[in-house]
Amino acid sequence: MLKKLAKLEPAPPWSYLNALTAFIGMVIAVMLIGATVALTLFGDETPSTLIVGWSIGMLLTVIFVMGSYSRRDDWVAAMRIAPTRARLPIIGLFAFGMAVLFDLIGWLIVNEQTLSSAELIRYATSETDITVFGWLIAAVFLLILQPIGEELVLRGVMYPSMRAALGAWLGFAAVAAFHALFHFAVYTPPGDNQTILIWYGLLLPFLDGLLLTGIRAYTGSTRAAIIAHVGINIFILIKAITFAM
Template structure:
């Protein structure tokens, strides 16, 4: 079974990679800049403390920054497609932005099975972390200060963790970065592992100012590494970025439900 899964992961991608190598990294950096800029704008607008914002400010900034990064990513892929058509001097009728990003049906397992497997994975990892001593109240930035918040804040949390963040981050890391790495390394499995590692670093950078503890260990390393491996391997196995998006949504839904149980 494992051998069969690895063989499917190593099968070639169905779509070409039209963008140049620096693009994935430029979009990732733009995503970080967009989130920081959005946080500055939101805290200024709400007269909140930039260094210690409340849950609403963090969630709003995450949504705004994520949507901006998503727009930038799609615009760049559209530009890459136009450049390819200009260079070849013929219209690529079989290529669209969604196809280039592998937003298609799974070529192996049904997507709902992949998503349920992702949900089982985060439940198992969270349970193991709790057994190891992680406090149940230790939640990711944004959800960690949502206690006693109005229902609107919970709605923002659901939009961010189960909507904007999964779509934006998976299109960047699994839709754009992964196929570029797969072409460069000429090995889908190594590309999936490398994408997961870079995804973990991306999350680690967001908690560097936190004290060394469960916030850094779990939310800066264990959680993003688990999510990164799950989404990357799902993308490589199914050849569908929807597999990664759905897996990320399952992780996000679990986080929001965990916060609801914690602060109930």
């Protein structure tokens, strides 16, 4: 298993600077462009408005990456987004199970079982009921846009270039760290509870980043990482809806 994780792929035809540009572009799209458009459309910052903004930003990210990296066959091949022999349903179930395990760890650390992720903390703590539209847009974001957008950038573009530039294990850790950094910057948990901030804002995303990067390394497939991300987010959504009822 460790040999598979340590195996280096051929260096991609783009540099780590291109990868960093894609990462910064994702941050700008989600934090600035998407948020600005959502506030302009809805006028106030509600939990649902934030999800709409993040969804717009992720959609722009997908368009940017696919438009920039799908023009050449060798770039598409290096992103590893083609169909894979990996057993995607099993990978999704495995990721779902790991999300349950991480949640149990979080329960012990935070001592608050109603929370599921930084993205949906505002849903859990909202003083008003979340509308059907709010849950629908959350589902679209968590099950479609976020997995595709984040995995294209982090595991599709950054993963091969960071490992080529930094080596197998340091590059592996760097991708997981960028995953955590993005989540901490964009989906920062609200409130003054430092334990919640550190766990849901930084440590849990880093664990998720390690898991998703490990799946990308083991399977050699960004598509597998997307399915794993969906598996994690299915648990997040189910838990959030359960405690909201």
